[in-house]
Amino acid sequence: MTRSLDPNKHRLVQDKACRLILESGFDAFTMQSLAQACGIAAGTIYLYFPSKEHLVNSIYADIKGEMTAAVERVWIQNPNGGLRSVLSAYLRYCTLQPERMLFVEQFHHSKFLRPEVAEAADQQFDALLQQMGIASLSTAERGLLKAHLLGSLHQTALLLIRLGAEEAAQLETRALDMTESAFRQFLQTPNP
Numbered sequence: 001m002t003r004s005l006d007p008n009k010h011r012l013v014q015d016k017a018c019r020l021i022l023e024s025g026f027d028a029f030t031m032q033s034l035a036q037a038c039g040i041a042a043g044t045i046y047l048y049f050p051s052k053e054h055l056v057n058s059i060y061a062d063i064k065g066e067m068t069a070a071v072e073r074v075w076i077q078n079p080n081g082g083l084r085s086v087l088s089a090y091l092r093y094c095t096l097q098p099e100r101m102l103f104v105e106q107f108h109h110s111k112f113l114r115p116e117v118a119e120a121a122d123q124q125f126d127a128l129l130q131q132m133g134i135a136s137l138s139t140a141e142r143g144l145l146k147a148h149l150l151g152s153l154h155q156t157a158l159l160l161i162r163l164g165a166e167e168a169a170q171l172e173t174r175a176l177d178m179t180e181s182a183f184r185q186f187l188q189t190p191n192p
Contacts, residue, residue, distance in 0.1 A: 010048050013038055014059045018103045026056065026110055057117045060107045063100045064121040067093055068128060075131060083183060086132070087153065087176055094157035105154055122146075134187065145186055152179050 016037045021029045031052055035042040049055035067090065074089035094101040107113055125146055129135065137145065156175040160168040 005048055009038075009040070009044075013040075013045055013048055013055075014062065015099075017055055018059055018099055021056070022099060022102055022106065026107075026112060031055075053112055053114070056107060056110070056112050057114050060104060060113065061117050061120060063097075063104050064124060066097075066100070067104070068124040071128060072131070075128070083132070083180055084176060086128075087149075087179055087183070090149075091153050091157055091160075091172065091176065094153060095160050098157065098161055101154055101157060145183070148182065148186070149179065152182070 013034065017029070017034050020034060020037055024033075029052070031045055032042050034055075035045050038045070045055075049058060070093040071086050071089045074085045078085055108118075122142075126142060129137070129142065129145075152175075156172070156179070160172055160175075163171065
C-alpha cells in the first residue's frame with residue numbers, strides 16, 4: 001500500500017528550495033542542504049521529488065500555474081474589467097510573492113528547465129490570451145508580448161516592493177498605465 005504524501009510538506013520543500021536556490025544559485029543548491037533547511041531527512045525529500053531537476057521543474061510549473069490562475073480568476077470574475085484588471089492581478093501576485101516571481105525569472109533561463117515544462121507554461125499564457133479574445137498572434141509575436149509584459153511587470157514589482165506604500169500606489173498606477181498602453185499599441189487596438 002502506498003502512503004499518501006503530505007501536501008503541506010510538499011509546499012514546505014518547494015518554498016525552502018526556492019529560497020535556497022535564490023540565495024545560492026542552482027549549481028550550489030543540493031538536496032542535502034534542502035533537507036537540512038526543512039528539518040527532514042534527505043530520503044523524505046526524494047519521496048516527493050525524485051531528483052533536483054524534477055524538484056526545480058515542479059516548482060517552476062507550480063508557480064507558473066499559480067500566476068496564471070491568479071490572472072484567470074480576475075478575468076473570469078470581471079471580463080469587463082479588461083486588460084487593466086489582468087495586469088493588476090499579475091503585478092499583485094508578483095509583489096506579494098517576490099521569491100516565487102524571482103525563481104521563475106531565474107529558472108526560465110536555466111539549463112535545468114525541461115522543454116516540456118516551458119511549453120506547458122507557454123500554453124497557459126496562450127490559453128489566457130485566447131480567453132481575452134487575442135488569438136491571432138504568431139508564435140514569435142506571443143513570445144515578444146510575453147517578454148515585454150512579464151519583464152515590465154517583474155521589474156515594476158521589484159521596484160514597488162522597495163518603496164513606501166503611498167509612493168508605491170502612485171507608481172503602480174503609472175506603471176499599469178504604461179504597460180496597458182504598450183500592450184494596446186502592440187495589438188493595435190483602440191483604448192476603450
